[in-house]
Each structure stands twice: as C-alpha cells, then as structure tokens.
Amino acid sequence: xxxxxxxxxxxxxxxxxxxxxxxxxxxxxxxxxxxxxxxxxxxxxxxxxxxxxxxxxxxxxxxxxxxxxxxxxxxxxxxxxxxxxxxxxxxxxxxxxxxxxxxxxxxxxxxxxxxxxxxxxxxxxxxxxxxxxxxxxxxxxxxxxxxxxxxxxxxxx
Amino acid sequence: xxxxxxxxxxxxxxxxxxxxxxxxxxxxxxxxxxxxxxxxxxxxxxxxxxxxxxxxxxxxxxxxxxxxxxxxxxxxxxxxxxxxxxxxxxxxxxxxxxxxxxxxxxxxxxxxxxxxxxxxxxxxxxxxxxxxxxxxxxxxxxxxxxxxxxxxxxxxxxxxxxxxxxxxxxxxxxxxxxxxxxxxxxxxxxxxxxxxxxxxxxxx
Numbered sequence: 614x615x616x617x618x619x620x621x622x623x624x625x626x627x628x629x630x631x632x633x634x635x636x637x638x639x640x641x642x643x644x645x646x647x648x649x650x651x652x653x654x655x656x657x658x659x660x661x662x663x664x665x666x667x668x669x670x671x672x673x674x675x676x677x678x679x680x681x682x683x684x685x686x687x688x689x690x691x692x693x694x695x696x697x698x699x700x701x702x703x704x705x706x707x708x709x710x711x712x713x714x715x716x717x718x719x720x721x722x723x724x725x726x727x728x729x730x731x732x733x734x735x736x737x738x739x740x741x742x743x744x745x746x747x748x749x750x751x752x753x754x755x756x757x758x759x760x761x762x763x764x765x766x767x768x769x770x
Numbered sequence: 771x772x773x774x775x776x777x778x779x780x781x782x783x784x785x786x787x788x789x790x791x792x793x794x795x796x797x798x799x800x801x802x803x804x805x806x807x808x809x810x811x812x813x814x815x816x817x818x819x820x821x822x823x824x825x826x827x828x829x830x831x832x833x834x835x836x837x838x839x840x841x842x843x844x845x846x847x848x849x850x851x852x853x854x855x856x857x858x859x860x861x862x863x864x865x866x867x868x869x870x871x872x873x874x875x876x877x878x879x880x881x882x883x884x885x886x887x888x889x890x891x892x893x894x895x896x897x898x899x900x901x902x903x904x905x906x907x908x909x910x911x912x913x914x915x916x917x918x919x920x921x922x923x924x925x926x927x928x929x930x931x932x933x934x935x936x937x938x939x940x941x942x943x944x945x946x947x948x949x950x951x952x953x954x955x956x957x958x959x960x961x962x963x964x965x966x967x968x969x970x971x972x973x974x
Contacts, residue, residue: 619831619923620822635831635919638927658822658927667934673822706920707839707912717927746920748832763834763916764875
C-alpha cells in the first residue's frame with residue numbers, strides 16, 4: 614500500500630494500492646487508466662497557487678497538482694484520453710468557519726472539478742462535501758475506489 | 771530553505787517548553803480536580819514542522835479521535851487542539867457522569883467532551899497569557915469525533931496560506947491506573963511566535 618501524505622502525490626502500476634488518509638477539507642483526486650492499469654492519487658489542500666505564499670510544492674494545489682499527477686501518469690504509460698477521475702473529500706468539518714475560511718472544502722471541490730474539466734478528464738465518481746472525514750484507496754488492478762469514514766461506513770465506487 | 775520561518779536558540783526552546791509545561795500543568799490540574807484522579811503529563815515536545823507533516827507526527831491522519839478545537843485570537847493567533855483516543859474518551863465519560871452511557875456520539879457525552887476541552891484549553895491559555903502578559907481570547911470549543919487528519923486539515927489549510935512550517939507543542943497525559951492517551955496540540959501563526967519570543971527575551 615502506497616501512502617500519499619497531505620500535499621503529496623503518487624503514481625503506481627498494477628499490482629498496487631494507493632491510499633491517502635483522513636481527508637477533511639482537503640480533496641483526494643484519483644486518476645486511473647484502465648487500459649494500462651496505471652493509477653495515481655494527489656491530496657490537495659488549496660484551490661490554487663494564488664492562495665499561498667509558498668508555491669514550492671505543486672501537489673498542494675488543485676490547479677497545479679492535478680496536471681502534475683496527469684503528467685506523471687503519462688510518463689508511467691497511461692493514456693491521457695482514457696484517464697478517468699474519482700474524487701473524495703472537501704468536507705466542512707465544523708459549521709463555524711467564519712470569514713475567509715468560508716467553505717474551503719467546497720472551494721477545493723470547485724477548483725478540482727474546474728481543473729479536471731479543463732484537462733478533459735471525466736469525473737465518474739464523487740464522494741464529497743458533508744461534515745466527516747474520509748480515507749480513500751485506489752486499487753490499480755480494478756480501478757476500484759474505496760472511501761472509508763469513521764462512522765458512515767465504506768463506499769466502493 | 772525548509773524551515774525559513776524560525777530559528778530558535780536553546781534558551782528560547784527551553785523557555786517555550788517550560789511555559790507550555792506550566793500551561794498544560796495548570797490545565798491538567800483542573801481536569802484532575804474535576805474527575806478526582808491523579809493525572810501525569812509528559813514534558814511537552816516542541817517541533818517546527820512542515821505543515822503537511824503535522825498529521826503524521828501527531829498520531830497519523832487516519833487515527834480516529836475525539837477532537838476539540840479552539841481558536842485563539844488577540845495578541846497571538848492560533849489554534850489549540852485537544853485530541854483523545856476513543857478509549858480515553860469513553861473512560862473520561864464514564865468517570866465523569868458515572869453512567870453506562872458510553873456512546874461517543876451521544877449529545878450528552880459530546881457536550882461533556884466539549885466542556886472538558888473548554889476547561890483544559892481555558893486554563894492552558896490563561897496561564898500562558900498571564901505568564902507572558904498577553905491579551906488573548908479563545909473561541910467556544912468545537913467538538914467532533916472523526917479521523918485526526920480530517921479534524922485538523924482545515925486549520926492546516928488556513929495556516930499554509932501564511933507559512934510553510936508551523937510551530938507545535940504536543941503533550942501527552944495519562945490518568946492514574948489506566949494508560950490514557952490524550953494530546954494537546956498548540957499551533958501558532960508565525961507572527962505570533964515572534965510576539966512570544968519577544969516577551970521571552972524581555973524576561974531575561
């Protein structure tokens with residue numbers, strides 16, 4: 614099992630499982646190409662590089678992290694036009710979140726969808742929003758995308 | 771330049787550690803009085819860490835914990851997070867309300883944990899602010915039971931907009947007899963750290 618940390622990304626070929634743990638307002642984007650069994654996950658924290666002082670880590674942002682992940686998958690042999698996306702996360706854990714923190718989860722989801730649309734990658738599964746954390750696992754053999762939560766059980770997409 | 775934010779000297783490190791120790795000590799004394807049991811705390815650890823690494827070093831992003839979060843505002847800005855393992859939460863609920871109701875999702879137990887966090891963080895913050903002569907306020911506590919990473923990531927997201935690394939103190943405590951794991955995490959804005967370090971330097 615390959616573990617992708619916060620603001621991190623990983624690509625793997627079958628047989629391998631990739632996971633990222635405890636997504637709250639962050640979004641986990643899994644890309645997968647069934648024909649070559651190449652898959653990858655990026656765990657983004659913010660919608661775009663504009664929101665941060667430091668831009669060193671491309672995997673931190675939706676607008677740079679997703680294209681970066683796609684590039685790396687293509688390097689591993691994935692076909693761009695066969696790649697699909699499954700996304701999870703973007704919750705708002707607490708209802709208080711006043712001021713500019715307002716719904717960072719939602720903004721992350723919006724930015725993720727916008728970037729995937731721009732890259733012409735279809736989103737075929739989505740488990741986002743609400744108010745609980747998620748752990749995701751991508752199986753590169755089948756493309757199966759498992760979303761686990763603390764209290765709401767397991768969903769497989 | 772990984773840690774561009776802070777370079778602490780030995781004196782500052784030990785002063786900070788001591789201050790946090792006093793704060794946590796006071797907080798735990800309140801808890802100890804409340805539940806009538808002796809509580810031991812460990813010497814706080816002080817870390818400057820890349821923000822993305824915080825979940826890993828505080829127990830793993832997928833650890834399921836009961837978390838209470840309070841926002842600190844005023845002369846210094848940051849967050850105080852108390853995290854208790856499921857077992858500890860149940861044990862504390864049992865000890866305090868004496869009942870067999872150990873469902874963490876029960877509203878009564880949730881507000882109990884929230885209040886517990888409030889007392890702990892309240893005494894922690896007031897001892898810090900007294901010591902350093904700072905004017906600070908804490909927000910009402912917010913409690914949830916979920917994965918550690920999910921509980922704190924919006925805080926880390928907020929901090930990552932201002933800085934790359936965060937200073938964090940963490941302390942574990944144990945309640946007599948049973949080994950109970952609790953963790954107290956203090957995350958401060960980089961600018962707030964400067965304020966605190968200035969105060970420390972003035973004390974010399």
